[in-house]
Ligand SMILES: Nc1ncnc2c1ncn2[C@@H]1O[C@H](COP(=O)(O)OP(=O)(O)O)[C@@H](O)[C@H]1O
């Protein structure tokens with residue numbers, strides 16, 4: 196079965212002066228896919244999107260849309276729909292006119308135009324605001340109209356640059372649900388730029404993690420979270436506890452590690468590191484089980500410590516536990532009992548070797 200590739204980046208590079216802000220970007224995006232570009236502010240997400248949109252030309256590399264080379268092709272010839280962080284609606288036009296704008300430019304006949312505008316307004320669940328002006332809508336509604344305007348021309352590709360960043364938390368979640376539903380319903384190929392890891396996990400078929408203009412990893416949300424290609428990816432996505440240590444032994448049963456707090460730990464062979472390597476050792480807060488009673492220390496990855504503080508966060512409770520020189524964060528589902536955990540109380544922590552992530556430390560080979 197051959198895949199339909201809607202977008203392809205081949206060795207795309209962009210410099211501003213001597214500053215390389217996008218380096219060697221390669222990806223093929225399939226028809227109907229939603230791919231997120233995720234990374235901290237300044238990592239090159241918008242610059243890459245602007246090259247795909249035709250607002251910027253790459254210094255090197257090739258860009259293809261539907262198999263056609265797009266380098267040098269003006270933006271309005273690329274069949275795109277775009278939504279940005281700030282609402283870019285025309286203030287002096289009604290919502291209907293705003294949404295109709297792209298169709299008017301394309302000289303779509305009036306009756307067809309009306310039908311199509313009404314259809315996308317239905318799609319974003321705002322059919323009743325057609326005669327209003329942008330300033331009469333809430334931020335969330337304006338952003339939905341921006342999405343409607345981007346979709347009305349039935350673009351090959353939908354480009355979204357942090358479209359939710361200006362909304363408050365509750366609205367952000369609502370619109371996120373809505374966008375996912377729309378994206379799947381219409382099946383439009385989408386590139387979604389965000390610095391918010393949860394948004395990326397939620398929205399995407401695949402995520403591209405970027406750091407300083409370099410692609411760190413491309414993978415499904417599951418891959419990115421559970422099989423991070425680098426320490427950067429692991430720590431950027433979700434919380435994780437870090438300890439330093441050294442690999443003592445590698446055999447068929449896995450890795451034996453010694454942390455610099457003197458604790459013996461075990462990892463599995465997914466981590467490709469040899470004996471003697473100095474490493475960063477990670478375990479995520481939700482992978483640790485906390486016990487009140489001593490279960491012995493003979494099992495794997497069992498340590499004891501004292502409770503420093505607990506924080507009730509509704510659905511879950513976080514507990515900070517002092518283990519030697521480290522402060523280990525444990526996240527558990529809230530039950531009736533967490534409130535009974537007192538500061539200074541001795542507790543016992545346990546986690547599985549498969550939940551241990553190990554990365555060689557800077558300047559150390561693997
Ligand atoms: N027009 C420009 N001239 C010079 N530097 C720029 C320009 N646009 C962006 N940059 C720089 O390129 C890097 C990437 O920027 P950008 O793509 O906007 O990052 P992101 O969208 O991931 O926050 C940043 O260091 C930024 O300062």
Ligand SMILES: [Mg+2]
Pocket residue numbers: 240241242
């Ligand atoms: Mg940006």
